[in-house]
Amino acid sequence: MSDFTPLRSVLYMPSSNERALEKAKAIACDGLILDLEDAVAPDAKPAAREAAAAAAASGEYGRRTVTIRVNGIGTQWHDDDIVAAAQAGPAGVVVPKVNSADEVRALVAALEKAGAPDHTRLWAMVETPEAVFNVREIAAASDRLAVLVMGTNDLVKELYAEHVPGRAPLLTSLSLSLLAARAAGVAILDGVYNDVKNIDGFLAECQQGREMGFDGKTLIHPGQVEGANTAFAPSESAVEDARGILAAWEEGKGSGVVTYNGKMVENLHVESAERTLSIHEAITALGV
Template structure:
């Protein structure tokens, strides 16, 4: 019930000062300031310094700030994690996680560097081995709050040419997220000229159980926020269900029918979750 909304999670290149500034005004629930894929080798160190300065300067309001480090097997990974530990960001995003040992090594670095207990770890699942080991990865630490799918790399590794080839992997990761009480984010959509295709993929992701969508461009924010947020109908139905449930409880009943559908306690829990998210989203919009 206390989970923050993560409908829209926008990657921003850490080497682009203008993008870091613009991010302060965008309607994204979360921002991933990237030191990895979007930054060339010659700019890695400068990007790290630039991102740390941007986070220190603040001004991002309600937006959750996550920094994606380079992998630990790179020459920049350890220094990235040490810097992130004391950056004031909400969390560290680990790319290409394939086993529990990688998570533990990163968390040991965070702890040794003095990261606050509240600092989250997001794990990116981008390879067949990551999917295969998702149970051990998801259960590796209480610091892990989010599983983020890296569907571009995963598609390449699996040699699939259509999203249907990812469905088994996506569902395996959703199962692990629910088993270990983590949030899970769908991968990016690369075709910036296909708005309908993007929306359709968001809808499919929501049906598969994802909590939100990772994004590569601000133009994708509105659709992601709409699809992954509670609709007006969702809110109205949730309110009706809870009202009917209270009447049923007063009469000593354990079930109730709302709009012709049977409602039990588990449905009320979900209705309350919808309303809690709607309240947090509404609160964000006033900031």
Template structure:
């Protein structure tokens, strides 16, 4: 289940083969790091990258969440990846190209047999048309599943579509992923923005993903972290409004009313639940910033 006290505004992919990048990651303002053994690592560098990530995990990444994207279990490296990180200091295992509940269940079983920590969770990459059709099956596969991660680059390729500024080519998949994540209490992370020099495009993509309901955005370069943190974290205005809603509602309850009105807007219990979520997230972000 999603941990609302864990900010995941910015989730940066870091190639496991690059030791300098892994070291630099310990200084970045990203909330989470996906330490990658799959797409970002050439076949002849897989074993060395695995060792690099294991060594980096031993020294830790501070408050940053460290998750490892292993190779698929149908590859020559996947089983060894999973075995290597089952008892590591990783926070989660990211499984690529998930298309069925059985893939999640297989990973969970292998982790249990390896004696993995009970709090080591699984993230599922949603990056194929079949994955979209199987979203509900995947989301309900196992209690260890914590997050859905959209792989929009692979999805666009498989659709024979084109990347557009509006992302019309993936809107159906994005919306369905958010709906399923919310229905099953999972975190859901938006796909990457591929153009490193297109700051305005990244800004619009972040705003769109936030407004759709995503918890954060996956990133391919440190220069993208600042915008993701800005748009996927609560603004000062949102924090103030959340505090005011709670205060107004509490006052109404004390007065024997079941609802409150603030600045001409009706406030009910559902608005208070969301206000408390916003304040919990803001508190967690503040705590991270002080570390």
């Protein structure tokens, strides 16, 4: 995991808001989604496209993983968005409502035709029932696809469901998408939490996402960054346990049975411990 990139907190920022783009340079999030879709009014989209492309190409966001969310496939803005985003060369191009592997392949072809550099990856949003049914094929459709992003607000709408604590109506969709991401070896981000004033509810949802296995969470307010950064980073006790497991494994080589704190240690525990330390070291290197 030497090339591991933390994505604990990925913040949506409206590209039509020059002040927001400037403010984002000082926010301690792991990633930014410079938005051209939901957060931008139709008449502001061309100017927002220019602003997002300029921001992504500026190199002024430091260590943050900068992406651009384009308007959806079939909209009047999509093709121009793809060209502008590809030429700006962000870390990722986020595409809403990706419903099939064929759409992934077509998006990759469009990015490459527009001259996207190799480091510009595709981030596909999973936010419809069709996408959930096809998510395994979506996740594995192209080596250029790097991240699945859960669009939980749209999923709730499409399911005729409700936003409730614990997210029972969404658990099937979240779990299937997680399985697909892990099978394909790509990252996956949990959806947003809408009530920015409900800190306890937000932290509970972060904990749920972390326990399920998500790599991080998409956010709609800078005040949510710290909570997500903490929730999706290994705890001090987890880091201590990981180091202890690896030390016990090393010391017990050849003995046949290795234990740590009274528990048997096997290869799977060693791999998990190595992953925990890799994540911890990558986060520590960020200096935040």
